[in-house]
Amino acid sequence: MNKRLVVISVFVAVAAGARLLPHPPNVTPIVAMALFGGVCLRNKKLAFLLPLAAMLLSDLALGLTIYGPNILRWSQLVVYACIAAIAGIGLLIQDRRSVARVVSAGLTSSILFFIVTNFAVWAGDSLYPKNWSGLVTCYAAAIPFFRNSLLGDAFFGVLLFGGFALLENRVRSLREHRDPRLIQA
Numbered sequence: 001m002n003k004r005l006v007v008i009s010v011f012v013a014v015a016a017g018a019r020l021l022p023h024p025p026n027v028t029p030i031v032a033m034a035l036f037g038g039v040c041l042r043n044k045k046l047a048f049l050l051p052l053a054a055m056l057l058s059d060l061a062l063g064l065t066i067y068g069p070n071i072l073r074w075s076q077l078v079v080y081a082c083i084a085a086i087a088g089i090g091l092l093i094q095d096r097r098s099v100a101r102v103v104s105a106g107l108t109s110s111i112l113f114f115i116v117t118n119f120a121v122w123a124g125d126s127l128y129p130k131n132w133s134g135l136v137t138c139y140a141a142a143i144p145f146f147r148n149s150l151l152g153d154a155f156f157g158v159l160l161f162g163g164f165a166l167l168e169n170r171v172r173s174l175r176e177h178r179d180p181r182l183i184q185a
Contacts, residue, residue, distance in 0.1 A: 030055065038090015106153055
């Protein structure tokens, strides 16, 4: 059994489960969870599938307990596409992982998620007029939520990446055995 895979899977599952706990609006582990999966999982399919599956399960749990069936709207497909894109960003830095690259990828992922999901709100819902003014109003209304998203992304990013790094340093069997020829500066 691959202990590293099990521990990474537990981290992602716990992060997804954190969505079920009371939290301020948009302070969630979604971006950090997807980036963590992309960076830490060597198997490319799993790097995409694990965060997506964790998100789906937590969405189903939220639908059954809090939000009802309305949680699985068409716009949620945009969220899942963002999760896949963020996992892809993680894969891009996987072999050149550093604190600076993870922080940069996290900020890029947060901005991507904000831009894409709010565009989907503007384009797909009837809340805003379908013109430039409506789009600007939509993004302006989302700014307070973006601040919370950045806080959540940073908080959960530190928990996931920092917690896993601490475990890797203490438990030798969790350390990745990388081919030094794949590591680039």
